[in-house]
Amino acid sequence: MPKAKKNSHRKKYDYDKDRKKQKKQFLKKSRPRIEDKNVRHAWDNYKTSNKNLEDMGLAFDPNHSLPIRNPQALFAQTTAAPVVTKPYVLRKLEEEASQPFDDDKSLSRDLIDFVQHMVREYREDYKAMARDEKNYYQDTPKQIQRKVNEYKRCHPKLYAAFIQSLAANANPQSSTQPSSSR
Structure with missing residues (x-):
């Protein structure tokens, strides 16, 4: 069976590429783009998404944040409530949500x-x-x-x-x- 031509070439190191810059660009692309300015300001890039949202008092997975109705599952799961270290984010989000919304839809x-x-x-x-x-x-x-x-x-x-x-x-x-x- 014939080999692929691409694999037969010897790998060469490209001295012109800035590896540090490439890594920064890759990390920037891989991070989530956060639209809300309050959440973006409080976001810590060294923590996981789950941990960041938990610190702000938000839920990463709503299935884990809502109470479980099954009484048998209550005995199996004994986790303490998460500690909110950045409550100001939650307060600002609630303030924004309580503002009246103007429907600015128009017709042609x-x-x-x-x-x-x-x-x-x-x-x-x-x-x-x-x-x-x-x-x-x-x-x-x-x-x-x-x-x-x-x-x-x-x-x-x-x-x-x-x-x-x-x-x-x-x-x-x-x-x-x-x-x-x-």
Whole structure:
């Protein structure tokens, strides 16, 4: 059986490579990238992930952190509660989680124009909207209804103002029109 050509070559040492730099790059790549700044600041590269999270009061494996409901397993497992040496991380995470979350989802300008056109023309008649010539993507009545509801949900103030402007245009003041008498 023939040998592979690659294996028959003699290994040569490359003097141009910086082995120390290579090792640093490898270690940097192998470490986890931690998104949260509080956890990243408290992370110790010389400890395991499990130990780091345990020191912060977090759980590496939720199956071990939750209490066991089986009473027979309680006697078999007698481990002491882990000592939290970095409680400030847990406090900061709880503070961030308790902050109110603003839903900053927005819709595209094209979708907003499409919905406004459909509501202006047909109000709540989704079947007529589906037959409209501006329904380029041939959306079904249900799909158009979802788009209108999404617009209502994402931009409630704009939708309310839009509906008010439609109502104002639909019902002009009757006092401005001259009355006809016979």
